[in-house]
Structure formats: structure tokens, C-alpha cells
Amino acid sequence: MSTVFALEGIVLQRGASRVLDGADLRVEQGERLALVGANGAGKTTLLRALVGLEKPLAGRLVAFGRPAADEADFRPVRRRVGLLFQDPDDQLFCPTVLEDVAFGPLNLGETPQAAFATARATLDRLGLDHLADRITHRLSGGEKRLVALAGLLAMAPEVLLLDEPTNALDDANRARMLELVAGLAATMVIVSHDRLALERLATRAVVLQGGRLEPATIHRHPTGQPTLHIHGLDDDHRHELELAARTGS
Amino acid sequence: MSRDHLASLDPRTRLLGAFALVLAVLSVDGPAAGLLAVAASFALALAAGWRPAALARRLVHVEGIMAALFLVLPFTTPGTALFHLGPLAATSDGLLLAFGLMLRVTASALIVLALLATVEPVRLGQALARLRAPMRLVQLLLLVLRYGALLRAELRRMREAARARGFRGGLSIHALRSFGWLAGMTLVRALERAERVEEGMRLRLWQGALPVAAPGRLGRVDAGFAMGVLAALLAALAGGRS
Numbered sequence: 001m002s003t004v005f006a007l008e009g010i011v012l013q014r015g016a017s018r019v020l021d022g023a024d025l026r027v028e029q030g031e032r033l034a035l036v037g038a039n040g041a042g043k044t045t046l047l048r049a050l051v052g053l054e055k056p057l058a059g060r061l062v063a064f065g066r067p068a069a070d071e072a073d074f075r076p077v078r079r080r081v082g083l084l085f086q087d088p089d090d091q092l093f094c095p096t097v098l099e100d101v102a103f104g105p106l107n108l109g110e111t112p113q114a115a116f117a118t119a120r121a122t123l124d125r126l127g128l129d130h131l132a133d134r135i136t137h138r139l140s141g142g143e144k145r146l147v148a149l150a151g152l153l154a155m156a157p158e159v160l161l162l163d164e165p166t167n168a169l170d171d172a173n174r175a176r177m178l179e180l181v182a183g184l185a186a187t188m189v190i191v192s193h194d195r196l197a198l199e200r201l202a203t204r205a206v207v208l209q210g211g212r213l214e215p216a217t218i219h220r221h222p223t224g225q226p227t228l229h230i231h232g233l234d235d236d237h238r239h240e241l242e243l244a245a246r247t248g249s
Numbered sequence: 250m251s252r253d254h255l256a257s258l259d260p261r262t263r264l265l266g267a268f269a270l271v272l273a274v275l276s277v278d279g280p281a282a283g284l285l286a287v288a289a290s291f292a293l294a295l296a297a298g299w300r301p302a303a304l305a306r307r308l309v310h311v312e313g314i315m316a317a318l319f320l321v322l323p324f325t326t327p328g329t330a331l332f333h334l335g336p337l338a339a340t341s342d343g344l345l346l347a348f349g350l351m352l353r354v355t356a357s358a359l360i361v362l363a364l365l366a367t368v369e370p371v372r373l374g375q376a377l378a379r380l381r382a383p384m385r386l387v388q389l390l391l392l393v394l395r396y397g398a399l400l401r402a403e404l405r406r407m408r409e410a411a412r413a414r415g416f417r418g419g420l421s422i423h424a425l426r427s428f429g430w431l432a433g434m435t436l437v438r439a440l441e442r443a444e445r446v447e448e449g450m451r452l453r454l455w456q457g458a459l460p461v462a463a464p465g466r467l468g469r470v471d472a473g474f475a476m477g478v479l480a481a482l483l484a485a486l487a488g489g490r491s
Contacts, residue, residue, distance in 0.1 A: 090445035107454035
């Protein structure tokens with residue numbers, strides 16, 4: 001198994017706050033890593049750093065076996081990694097869906113004809129072909145998210161970085177998104193607060209806390225209720241005690 | 250041509266047709282020809298599905314500008330004086346000139362409303378790209394259409410949020426300061442949005458080329474319409490010569 005990303009001692013400042021402060025992380029090929037943490041913990045910043053949108057102050061980032069530090073290093077990385085933004089409106093800028101999905105393949109050097117064929121095939125594969133000729137800003141929020149994902153998948157990325165992929169989706173679109181993502185072979189890093197989605201998708205979890213990454217566990221306790229927990233491995237199980245206290249009183 | 254026919258016109262036909270028809274209208278001379286042009290354009294707008302009331306509302310803006318012509322041209326065009334206003338003489342030639350201009354501008358506006366305002370603006374942008382208009386300008390137009398709508402929606406949401414908390418507007422210091430914040434926040438958000446869009450493009454390896462989907466086929470309706478436009482153009486030119 002080869003390592004896709006290896007981060008050592010990454011320090012990253014955003015404004016006045018140091019969001020990453022000596023973060024270490026390894027992402028292995030084929031795994032689906034859940035990245036959890038509180039609001040503002042720096043999860044999105046970490047994803048952005050993986051594709052070179054944020055420049056660390058210190059530390060070492062190795063992508064696909066090669067150290068990556070400047071824009072030139074990250075260009076070949078971006079060929080192989082797709083980042084799904086939180087707000088699909090930031091990602092869909094072409095007039096129609098088909099054109100937006102063809103944008104990536106065109107940039108990969110395909111001829112316009114081939115790029116449109118790739119776009120159509122991708123939309124077909126995802127069951128979104130009925131949206132092909134729709135105007136992007138007239139799509140619903142859920143459709144926009146799915147089309148933004150199609151725009152990434154048309155580039156056949158080996159790695160997907162998903163920033164809150166199920167956030168603000170209705171039940172139908174959320175189920176659609178989960179089913180779609182679950183069916184992909186790509187290595188993934190998934191940022192989400194959707195614990196059920198993470199339980200279904202992720203093979204491993206890390207928690208971002210105080211600028212560092214710690215291994216975490218996603219599990220249920222046999223409390224009769226399907227309460228799902230994600231926390232660091234060294235945390236004590238205080239929530240169990242709390243729950244016991246509440247149910248016991 | 251029926252309404253369905255007009256609705257099925259390719260955006261490229263609409264653009265070229267509107268351009269040719271406006272040229273035809275601008276080349277006619279005299280009030281009679283002008284009135285004829287207005288009548289024909291009005292008929293075209295009705296055929297395109299405009300209701301007269303909605304059309305009138307749109308035209309009010311145009312005629313507002315035209316009113317300025319009626320105030321200025323009679324006094325600045327040399328010719329036979331109709332009446333005097335202090336040292337200024339209003340001429341019938343000037344009045345006639347203003348009237349002729351108003352008719353031509355009105356007819357042009359009707360043509361644009363009939364052919365261009367009845368189609369999704371994005372489609373016109375795509376049509377411009379397919380007609381090999383300068384790509385940078387087309388991109389500018391398409392991005393303005395794409396993100397203009399988003400910015401308007403953001404501004405509207407912020408105004409609604411302000412109103413939901415009892416904001417009334419007006420001219421008090423508080424209201425003016427709030428408007429300033431609203432405008433400032435819209436600009437800040439637009440700037441941040443622009444940065445994120447650019448990042449998204451970079452992540453998808455943007456190198457300057459943008460996809461333009463293959464155009465649909467031009468059909469018999471487009472051919473028929475083109476013939477009609479050609480006839481109108483010839484008639485206008487012939488009328489202008491005689």
C-alpha cells in the first residue's frame with residue numbers, strides 16, 4: 001500500500017490564529033479517512049493545504065511520494081486530487097452543467113469533443129444526465145453539489161477531498177450523495193459532522209484538535225440507543241458515564 | 250410566424266436577427282416609415298409572447314430618456330421657429346427630428362425585447378461565443394450573469410435579515426451606517442467569492458480555455474426567420490433610397 005499524503009509537523013497560520021500547529025498525517029492509498037473536529041478547528045484549511053491552496057509556515061508535505069511546497073509542485077498533485085468545496089456555487093462557474101463538467105477534462109488536455117464526451121459519460125454514470133443542459137445557477141442546492149462532484153469525477157481523480165459533502169442536503173439528495181460516494185474507488189479524506197455518513201463511508205478517523213491530528217474512533221456503545229461517537233483514542237469514556245447517570249437518575 | 254416558432258429560434262438567429270433589424274430600423278427616415286417600423290416591431294414583440302401592459306412598462310424607461318431629446322433638440326436644431334422661450338427658439342425641424350429619433354429608438358427597443366429579452370441571458374452568452382465574439386468579453390458576460398444573480402441573492406438575504414430584526418431604512422445616521430455596512434459586506438463577500446471561484450478553477454487546472462458546448466442545429470424556423478429579416482432589411486434600404 002502506498003502513501004498518498006504524508007504530513008509532518010505542519011504549521012499553518014490563518015489570520016491571528018494558528019490553525020495547524022505541528023500536524024502529522026498519513027493518508028494511505030485506498031482508505032477513506034474521516035477528518036473530524038469542532039467548527040473552526042481547521043479541517044477545511046487542512047484540505048486546502050493538501051492541494052496547495054494554503055502555504056504552511058513550517059513542516060513537510062509529501063504528496064504521491066514527492067515533496068510539495070510551491071505552486072509548481074502542486075500542479076501535478078491537482079491532476080490526481082479532486083477537492084469538493086463546501087459551497088458548490090464556488091465550483092460551478094460555467095453557464096451550463098455539461099460545460100462545467102467538461103471544464104476539467106478540457107484542462108487535462110482533451111479535445112473539446114472528447115471533453116464533452118467525457119462529461120456526458122460522467123453525468124450518465126452518476127445518473128445526472130437529465131441535468132446536462134440545465135443552467136448552473138438555476139439548479140437546486142442538492143443538484144449543485146452533485147454536479148460539482150461530477151465535475152471532479154470527470155477528471156478521474158485518484159484522491160477525493162470532500163468538505164462536508166452531505167451538509168445542507170435534503171434526505172433524498174443526502175442518500176444520493178452517500179450512495180454515489182460509497183461506490184467510488186478513490187482514496188478519500190472526508191470532512192463532515194454527519195456522523196452517520198462517516199460511519200457508512202469512513203475506514204478510519206482522525207480528530208483535529210488544538211492544531212494537531214490524533215487518531216479517533218467511530219463507534220457505538222451498546223446503550224440500547226444507536227448513539228454514535230467519534231473521539232480521540234486517549235479520551236476517557238466520560239460520555240458513557242454521563243449517559244449512565246442520566247438514564248440511571 | 251407563430252409564438253411557438255419564435256420561441257424555438259436559435260439564440261444565434263436571435264442575435265443576428267436583432268442586429269440586422271435594428272440596423273434596418275435605424276436606416277429608415279421620416280415619421281411615416283418610423284411609425285411603420287414601430288408597428289412592425291410591436292407586432293413582432295406581441296408574437297414573441299409579450300403582453301402589451303408588460304411591454305409598456307419596459308418602454309417607459311426608454312421613453313423617459315427620449316423625453317430629454319424633446320427638451321433639447323427643438324432648441325438646438327436650426328430651422329423654422331415654432332415658438333420662443335426667452336432667447337431660445339424651438340424649431341419644427343428639431344421637433345420632427347426628435348420625433349423620428351424616438352420612433353426609431355422605440356422600434357429598436359421593441360426588437361430587442363422581442364428577440365433577446367425572451368431568452369435566458371446565459372443562452373445569449375453562449376450564442377455570442379459560438380458566433381466567435383471576443384472570448385474575454387463573452388466570459389465577462391457569462392460570469393457577470395452567473396455571479397451577479399448570486400450576489401443579488403446575497404444582498405437580498407442580508408436585507409431581509411435586517412428587516413427581520415426591525416430595520417426600516419430611512420435617512421437616520423443609524424440607517425445610513427447600516428446601508429454602508431450592507432454595501433461593504435456585499436463587496437467583501439463578492440471578493441471572497443471571486444477568490445474561491447478562482448481557486449476552484451486552479452484546482453481543476455485552468456489554463457485559459459473554457460468549454461463552449463456544441464451548438465444546436467439551425468432549423469427551418471431559423472431559415473424562415475432569416476428570410477423575413479432579409480426582406481425587412483431590403484425594404485428599409487429601398488425605402489431609404491427613394
